[in-house]
Amino acid sequence: MGTGRGARTRRGAAARALLTTLMTAALAAGCTASGGPIDDGRGPAAPSARERLPDGADVRPVLAVKIDNTPAARPHTGVDAADVVYVEQVEGGLSRLVAVYATRLPESVGPVRSARESDLELLRQFDRPVLAFSGAQGKLLPLIDRAPLEGVTPESSSGAYVRGTDRSAPHNLYLRPERLMADPPGGAALTTGFRFGRPPAGGEPKDALTVRYPAARTTFTWSDADDRWLVSLDGVPATTTEGERLAPATVVVQYVTVRRSGYRDFLGNNTPYTETVGSGEATVLRGGRAYEARWSRLSAEDGTSFTTGDGERMTFARGQVWVVYAQAA
Structure with a gap:
């Protein structure tokens, strides 16, 4: 393997080429239609979460996956590997999960389902997270495009998703995390505010x-x-x-x-x-x-x-x- 300035130049060129490919795919698949809600102040669009810094260091985002939680979607795959699992209410009084991965990446996660407006506020606590989801309501897509995260859908990153054969759509879409990031970002990416330690008195x-x-x-x-x-x-x-x-x-x-x-x-x-x-x-x-x-x-x-x-x-x-x-x- 080459070393020195020449190697750094080749790594930089490769990183720029990868970033260009990712941004082109995202733009081709993204929704930019007008008429959606106005910007709600959650921040400007972020660069790709897989962008390289000038010195070659990686930006290390967490991976968040929106997961179906209806009976037809169970049992789940890969939820046990998440560091944090959020349970939130959706339409019809049902629930969905947001699984956040930092310290390890499972082979597969799912079934993956659509994002909601609440997810943007919830995930803002992380530094430019990668959000894997199956899609969203049309008027919400521009808001997701402007949020400081990298949205990954089957349309923008088809190679990262597979359809299972053991259940019917839409409950059979699975993410392959290793096709998005080679390694987990590590515990430092979990900027949740949680503190771990011995239990307090009482309870x-x-x-x-x-x-x-x-x-x-x-x-x-x-x-x-x-x-x-x-x-x-x-x-x-x-x-x-x-x-x-x-x-x-x-x-x-x-x-x-x-x-x-x-x-x-x-x-x-x-x-x-x-x-x-x-x-x-x-x-x-x-x-x-x-x-x-x-x-x-x-x-x-x-x-x-x-x-x-x-x-x-x-x-x-x-x-x-x-x-x-x-x-x-």
């Missing part, structure tokens, strides 16, 4: 907790044997395609405002908008105990901090974190 013993949406429910049951919270979705144990139980180390039930947005699905159902900037109450589950906490996120660029009733920082157990957004009372 109440808790065996199980259920969060209900109008047409979906998520239950977490403590397992001493696994030292984890076992997930059930709509009353059915949630497993991977290999049969392993989904089991985060920490669960956060974050009470937020869920309001109507300016978008509807093809059936005319309004899309809920989940406000993740602000402050409010939360329940944190770790180690078989429940802790009442406060959450605060000052702006979309910030992560979310959690504090206990006495004002101390709430600490999470090391391992996967699930954050479930529930309507505040």
